[in-house]
Amino acid sequence: MITKSSLSKKSIPEETTQYSSAKEAVDVLTVEDFDAVEFWVGNAYQAAYFYYHGLGFRPVAWSSLKTGNRRFASYVMQQGNVKIVLSAPYHPTTEMAAHHMLHGDGVKVIGLTVRDVETAWEESLERGAKGLTPPTELKDDYGTLRYATISAYGDVVHKFIERDSYEGPYMPGYKEYKPIVELPDVGLERIDHIVGNVELGKMDPTVRFYHQVFGFGEFIEFTEKDIATQYSALRSKVVRNYNKKVKMPINEPAQGLRMSQIEEYLIYYHGAGVQHVAFHTNDIISTIRAMRQRGIEFIPVPQTYYETLTERVGEIDEDIKALAELGILVDRDEKGYLLQLFSRPIQDRPTFFFEIIQRKGAEGFGKGNFKALFEAIEREQAERGNLI
Numbered sequence: 001m002i003t004k005s006s007l008s009k010k011s012i013p014e015e016t017t018q019y020s021s022a023k024e025a026v027d028v029l030t031v032e033d034f035d036a037v038e039f040w041v042g043n044a045y046q047a048a049y050f051y052y053h054g055l056g057f058r059p060v061a062w063s064s065l066k067t068g069n070r071r072f073a074s075y076v077m078q079q080g081n082v083k084i085v086l087s088a089p090y091h092p093t094t095e096m097a098a099h100h101m102l103h104g105d106g107v108k109v110i111g112l113t114v115r116d117v118e119t120a121w122e123e124s125l126e127r128g129a130k131g132l133t134p135p136t137e138l139k140d141d142y143g144t145l146r147y148a149t150i151s152a153y154g155d156v157v158h159k160f161i162e163r164d165s166y167e168g169p170y171m172p173g174y175k176e177y178k179p180i181v182e183l184p185d186v187g188l189e190r191i192d193h194i195v196g197n198v199e200l201g202k203m204d205p206t207v208r209f210y211h212q213v214f215g216f217g218e219f220i221e222f223t224e225k226d227i228a229t230q231y232s233a234l235r236s237k238v239v240r241n242y243n244k245k246v247k248m249p250i251n252e253p254a255q256g257l258r259m260s261q262i263e264e265y266l267i268y269y270h271g272a273g274v275q276h277v278a279f280h281t282n283d284i285i286s287t288i289r290a291m292r293q294r295g296i297e298f299i300p301v302p303q304t305y306y307e308t309l310t311e312r313v314g315e316i317d318e319d320i321k322a323l324a325e326l327g328i329l330v331d332r333d334e335k336g337y338l339l340q341l342f343s344r345p346i347q348d349r350p351t352f353f354f355e356i357i358q359r360k361g362a363e364g365f366g367k368g369n370f371k372a373l374f375e376a377i378e379r380e381q382a383e384r385g386n387l388i
């Protein structure tokens with residue numbers, strides 16, 4: 001826990017202990033963007049197949065027994081600027097195996113590209129972060145890469161990566177991988193945001209951690225006022241870095257009549273963790289069409305959602321018929337609008353899922369959809385006589 005005395009001279013001023021309004025970000029850890037997201041899974045080979053054939057992420061590098069890695073198998077998947085790393089342990093008595101036993105498949109590492117690893121490490125520790133791996137330099141034929149890791153929330157860690165002098169696909173230790181078939185991508189361009197679920201009462205301390213340790217700005221996405229129904233029981237605040245490329249909403253469950261979706265996650269993940277990663281596309285209609293053709297399942301959106309769509313979001317460029325056919329959601333804020341869609345959980349446990357998003361000016365995360373989606377579901381429920 002952070003105390004005032006542990007904060008450095010560059011620490012954020014006093015008023016930041018209140019979280020009722022937006023706070024400006026300060027560039028203290030030199031964080032520029034998301035880097036790779038690393039999943040620890042039970043079977044990296046099969047997960048890689050899913051990410052390639054289903055989501056269009058091409059395997060570009062790997063580390064395994066065949067490349068001299070005696071501890072785990074790992075595939076680096078790439079699409080646009082997004083890198084996903086899928087790793088699975090060979091042996092049971094390892095941290096990776098224990099993590100998988102407890103959490104199932106899930107995100108272990110949220111990589112952050114930094115300008116200077118030493119600064120990120122020293123400043124974050126001085127400000128109260130728990131350090132895991134001190135700055136480490138690795139070299140191979142592609143150049144030199146520096147990294148360090150610190151604790152995030154739950155068992156999630158942040159890896160600071162400085163890759164200015166590195167040309168390889170991921171990190172030293174990985175060799176080039178050539179898939180046996182060539183498949184097209186689905187148009188994913190970059191990571192838009194990564195959402196964490198934390199236990200009741202942990203949202204504010206987690207947000208404070210990003211604010212005080214990272215210097216990230218902060219604003220509220222959902223409050224109780226925004227909760228549309230008794231089922232949509234969650235609270236959410238968003239932290240983001242100075243250039244807004246790194247955006248991380250943090251959710252906690254709120255009281256409702258039924259089990260909150262966040263509570264369900266926490267039960268099955270056995271603790272706090274990453275709920276979803278949102279990938280940005282510049283053409284959501286063709287992205288979703290391609291993913292559906294590849295068999296990817298999304299949360300079903302009732303057709304009633306589209307009946308009042310124009311009333312809610314005004315005029316949009318897209319053909320509403322196409323959006324309705326593909327089940328794409330739309331939301332508007334004061335800066336513009338966005339289109340988005342959520343997958344079903346992509347493993348057996350109802351834990352991690354992903355989101356596809358296309359922003360057309362909007363800077364929010366789809367608050368209006370949350371309400372509209374749940375209202376639409378309830379209308380259907382009422383028609384069946386089941387909203388009791």
Ligand code: FE2
Pocket residue numbers: 193195276278355365
């Ligand atoms: Fe999201």
